[in-house]
Amino acid sequence: MDERYDPKAIEPRWQKYWDESGLFKVAEDPDTPKYYLLEMFPYPSGKIHMGHVRNYTIGDVVGRYKRMRGFNVLHPMGWDAFGMPAENAAIQNNSHPARWTYENIDAMRAQLKQMGFSYDWDREIATCHPRYYHWEQWLFLKMYEKEMVYRKESFVNWCKTCQTVLANEQVEQGACWRCGKTVRQKKLAQWFFRITDYADDLLEYCDKLDGWPEKVTTMQKNWIGKSFGAEIRFPIEDSETRISVFTTRQDTVFGATFMCLAPEHPLVTELSQSTEQESAVAEFVDRMALLDRSDRAMETYEKEGVFVGAYCINPMSGRRMPIYTANFALMEYGTGAVMSVPAHDQRDFDFARKYGLEVIVVVRPEGKPLDGASMDEAYTGEGVMLNSGQFDGMSNEDAKEAIAAHMDKEGIGKKTVSYRLRDWGISRQRYWGAPIPMIHCDRCGVVPAPESDLPIELPEEADLLEGGKSPLPTLESFTRTTCPKCGGAEARRETDTMDTFVESSWYFDRYCSPDCDTAMFDREAVDYWMPVDQYIGGVEHAILHLLYSRYFTRVLHDLGLIDCKEPFTRLLTQGMVCKETTACPEHGFLFPTQVDWSEETPNCSICRNAVTVGRVEKMSKSKRNVIDPNTLLEAYGADTTRLFCLFAAPPERDLEWSEQGVEGGYRFLNRVWRLALDWMEPIQPVTAYSGSPDALDGNLRDLYRKIHETIRRVTGDIEDRFHFNTAISAVMELVNAMYGIDRSKPVEASTAGVMRLGLETAVLLLSPMVPHFSEEIWSTLGHEKSVLLAPWPEYRKDALQKEEITIVVQVNGKLRSRFDISADADDDTLKETALADERVQKFVAGKPIRKIIVVKKKLVNIVV
């Protein structure tokens, strides 16, 4: 231990020690309780950012803490390595995505090591490696066998910029989640995973995930979007065909006066054929297909439609209903057809008024009349049925049941449910992904590749094309194969690759046995480690990745490959790392270095205009408010960087960047360092005091209590809540208390013993958060083994006890006085002492005492 705290000198040394001693390498051990700790693995973009630093620091504290508590901790790290940035960068640099990716991985691994994270690096995986995606392809074949995956021609979300299909989950407000450009509909043959088969199960278990933030489970529930209603079939006039609709308001079926079909609905063209509406319909359908998805999705978007030239019959009322195709009917939801009840649905109402369609009221609010001709908005509330034949007079809630039962009996319709969740389209027309192991044969159609061909490797020699178009379809060495079924000469490999979210849906299983080359994973290993006990990552994955992973775990479970059904027992979603933005009216967002802060009003160093200091926002390149963790590492070292992330805010909240905050953390570590140096000489020969508190007195007794109180607080903060900020502040208090012990006098043995205990305790409690720093002091204190191998400290109950405690006195609930009294004084003594207090007397004097409330060891409240 040097005179000066120098992170640059000590950090590499301990990192080397951890590496060489293999402290973080783990194996299955049935005799030790396991703890599988996982943070969301990064995309190898090139260098780590503050979000990673925060995420992995939180995880590392938990991992080191659990290890000290005696758990067998699995804490792996790897790379979500397929994806488009690699392709784009490769095109730009005239390089190859694989090279770019592996170089980035090397750079980022080095950075993570510099942070001192406790990973078992032997288990590192990269999803772009054939050894990994081999088993993804294998699983695809298993799923194909069980009909969990299928191919279908359908309208898909197409991003022109990225030249690929997007899943519904990847479309945000009508735009591509990655590039932000408008997404259009395109008809393509795609591979789908039947996630909707699991909709109910995924939904049901949302309420059983006690260790998940409610926020996330509600988001998933909303995404699955289960609605209860009925399916009703409307016969088409002069036809055998019937139109099926889904509705949640079957009670209003008598009020249905027209029908709306989505423009993509197959019946639209069929029904309009050779009617005088044909051309008008065709024109409308074409126009809709070209529209931006975002525009069409706007609620405020003008409702419009075209009569298709045919009618259907309301099976309940017998009414003849014109059939329209309308822009507000969505092919993706329900059956793509809407029975329109203008009196009780606002959209239908708007549409009916626009095209002069009839409005019939069938539910009336209690005690009020309602007239279809004169009403100016739809009535969507509850009420009494009318104009509904035998159901008149019922409450509409009762009618929902009654009408559904009636329709069921008559074969008109039945109760059913509908989901918002769609099947997961996984085909991507990109190069840098796992090839889908299927073969197209002219004779046999689509045929699965034989298992013995796996892995179907991505050809490395491919030249990437400008614009991002996949080179695979033109690469004959890849596409040409023979049909495994008929053996014919001509067959082509599928050239689509899988969505990268497929890789991240099972990587946590692979970590259990990353080197297994005979199966996806070793059964024993996966059964020992899974499920993940604690998962940590950003909320931005609340739906996408977390829902897919839950789905995949169910698939693996149902294929008999794994025991558990839910992958993540506890989930922590950490907040974002934010910083204020600065913008110049002329030059837009500025880097902090482009701002001259020395003047009274900060100004732009380019044009001297005053800059506006904007809102605190998530660090992002476009806002130019990012702090590179490297600069922190350079200036302060890993421990200060970690400490800042932990101290500035509790993990689930957003963290605001503060230069002074970092400085403060560094100052604290220096303070502890100096304390240790100052006392090292007297405490080195003694052992930590472990006797009874009764043998101590005065300051020493107080410090002894403080030490044990700190153990209690820190342990509770970490164990129950992951509130590292309060854990750190508790240790700060302890350190402050130790500074209160006089060092100038010759040090007595008892003082040295308690000081040693205090110092060792502070170091142990801090060790998960600032590991290098702690190891350094710990070893100087004479310990030969790593601080990680020391058991987590336990507090003594008898040390916490106080002989004298402070009792607060309130009069009518207001604080008026306080006094110190023996801790075991009884209620009557407390009352008497409180009443005798002269400050209390001022407020009580002369007034009748109504009641006295005594709270043990805390307060006395006198009510007058």
Next chain:
RNA sequence: GCCUGGGUGGCGGAAUAGGUAGACGCAAGGGACUUAAAAUCCCUUGGGGCUUGUCCCCGUGCGAGUUCGAUUCUCGCCCUAGGCACCA
């Protein structure tokens, strides 16, 4: 519109089963050390009032309520962040 969080000093944030609001840190101010600065150490710091006291009044987004007592529980509002959204 619907669903989730969150509103506490100049700032980040404490208050774990309704019981001393503002722990800890930052910033600010004062002092000590120093020729000086940095670093360090000590003190003050929610607002207001005066009779400077272990004083009084106000204070946790706003308005009610429950309670001896509410940052904490209930109801109604306002603001804010995030998610979903023409979902039939």
